[in-house]
Amino acid sequence: MRISGIETFVAKAPTGANSFWSSQAVFPERVSLLVKITTDDGIVGWGEGGQYGPAEPVASAIVDVLGPRLIGEAADAPVRIWEQNYAFSRDFGRTGTYIEAMSGIDIALWDIWGKSLGRPAYHLMGGAFRDRVMAYGTGCYYPEDFRDTDAMMQALAEEVSAYAAAGVTAIKIKLGLLPVEQDAARVKLIRETVGPRVKLMADANHAYHSATAMRMGRVLEQFGILWFEEPVPPEDHDGYRRLRAALDVPIAGGECEFTRFGFREFIGGGCVDIVQPDVCACGGLSEWQKVVSLATQHGVLAVPHVWGSGVGVAAALQAIAVVPPTPHTALPVDLQNEPMLEFDRTYNPLRDGILERNFELKDGAMAIPDGPGLGISVKEEALMAHVTQKRSVGAG
DSSP, X not given: OBEEEEEEEEEEEEOGGGOEEOSSOEESEEEEEEEEEEETTSOEEEEEOOOSSOSHHHHHIIIIIIHHHHTTSXXXXXXXXXXXXXXXXXXXXXXXXXXXXXXXXXXXXHHHHHHHHTOBHHHHTTOOSOSEEEEEEEOOOEETTTTXXXXXXXXXXXXXXXXXXXXXXXXXXXXXXXXXXXXHHHHHHHHHHHOSSSEEEEEOSSOOOHXXXXXXXXXHHHTTOSOEESOSOTTOHHHHHHHHHHOSSOEEEOTTOOHHHHHHHHHHTTOXXXXXXXXXXXXXXXXXXXXXXXXHXXXXXXXXXXXXXXXXXXXXXXXXXXXXXXXXXXXXXXXXXXXOEEEEOSOOHHHHSSBSSOOOOBTTEEEOOOSSBTSOXXXXXXXXXXXXXXXXXXXX
């Protein structure tokens, strides 16, 4: 079973009237880079690589640089191939584009390996600790008209009410675009709207320096927020440590870190209580396992960041399946020692429209696919409706 062809798909879906803001930028479209690997005996594996920037450079890293080296390689050796790719690109690609490219390749190879054996990827990674996982809805971004405070607050109350009515038991809200006082009012409104039983987390997308983050953190403590995500820029490890030492709200982060080497400093340096690698960016399922090992050594819970297509959601579910309760208890509790799935609630046809069967919540939880590989089937015709660039190497 050898790799015979690799294809990349740059897919874009304009958000139109559904565009929204984080602390960093407006999102006029959703973008994913999907990878399709075919073997000489006809097995097809899917992966996703890259979340944070243009998808075209990631596609180029795969098709022009890494991919030609993989044609003819054994398709059921994702860990070995990862190590070979990393050794080859170490001098120029230890973070960013090349690791995102390697992530997409790696996920696709785990999909192939599982399909070749008729087993889910989590089985090959050592076995599942759970067959379903509670999900939290990511939302409460800033609307296009965020300067209209009354309209923004009304829309915010309607949004979180809809989440609660849909059975979402936990919500991650966005911070950092507005002054602390205005964001404090948003947090207060959300808590009063959903009541005390709905879990709330907050994500600043590294909007603050540590002094301002401290002010915001004191607000979050008042409203029982369960984590403060990316309070400061990812490079500011001292700021992370300062906040973690001073605040009662747990500190989370890590979506901008790459490979076990980056996480060695981030986790081992005492930066976070909850670490959030993105499987599609940090190095794929192969590196995910190594980051989880680091996290358990330091008593840190691993909860993956998820921001992509249906393929990315599937990979995250396989990743979550193999996270042990940290630490072990007879009855694990969500976010105390049990991970949750990030289930983004913003408009994204690439998440909700390209799989034969979409992911759905039942009683606030999502089943972990137990089919071969990632346990999904991609509708290529639906995917191609969003593809702006398709490239390939080898025989498709």
